[in-house]
Amino acid sequence: MELHMHSHRWEARLPDWAAATAAGFGAGGILMLLEIIMAAATGRDPWLMSHMIAAMVLGWDALQTSGYSLGIVTWALVVHYVLGMAFGVMLAALIAPFHFDSSTGMALLAGAVFGLLLYVLDFYGMSGAFTWFRELRGWSTAIGHIVFGMSAAYIYLKLERPDQAR
Known part of the structure; x- marks a missing residue:
């Protein structure tokens, strides 16, 4: 049995960018599902988060309606996945x-630490800048972001090919 001690000091080493992007995309999907489940479990409109996210691009008008809207959901998906990939x-x-x-x-x-800092x-x-997100502060949202960070890290770990990083 061999004991490996890994140093966590900085070393000039690039990540696998494709794995990182895929990890952020996948973790974004997991977070989105959690948000819908948590909203439904607490009796909130499951489409509320979609309206809030789309409002980052569309402005206050996206917050004036409720329920399902193809345009709102489309913009929410675009913003959510772009941010997820960037954070990944x-x-x-x-x-x-x-x-x-x-x-x-x-x-x-x-x-987990990254997800908490992201929250x-x-x-x-x-x-x-986006004042409507203040109402979502709380443990459930914090836990969702921690799960995002852990999911992104795990997916990245499984997909990364260190020898392919450039």
């Missing part, structure tokens, strides 16, 4: 050079 790339840009991909546990921990950024930082 950011997470991978931290995982690779610090060797957080040395174990599943380390990757999940890095993803704080989204719902306390960005809510200055």
Whole structure:
């Protein structure tokens, strides 16, 4: 039995960008499903989050309606997945050079911390520009973002090919 000690000091090492993008996309889908399930479980409109996300592009008009709307859902999906992929790339840009991909546990921990920081950024930082997100602050949303980070890290860990990173 051989014991491997992994240093988590920074090293010039690029992530696998394709794996990072796919991880963000997949984790974005998981978060979206969680948001719909949590909304339905608490009696809220399951399409409320779609209206809030679409309003980032469409403005206040997207918040004036409720229920399902193909245009609102389309814009919400575009914004949600673009942000998910961008955040997946950011997470991978931290995982690779610090060797957080040395174990599943380390990757999940890095993803959980990233998700929590992302929650704080989204719902306390960005809510200055998108004030309608303030009403979603709370444990369920924080847990959803932690799950996003952990999912992105796990998917990245399973898809990455370090020898292919450029």
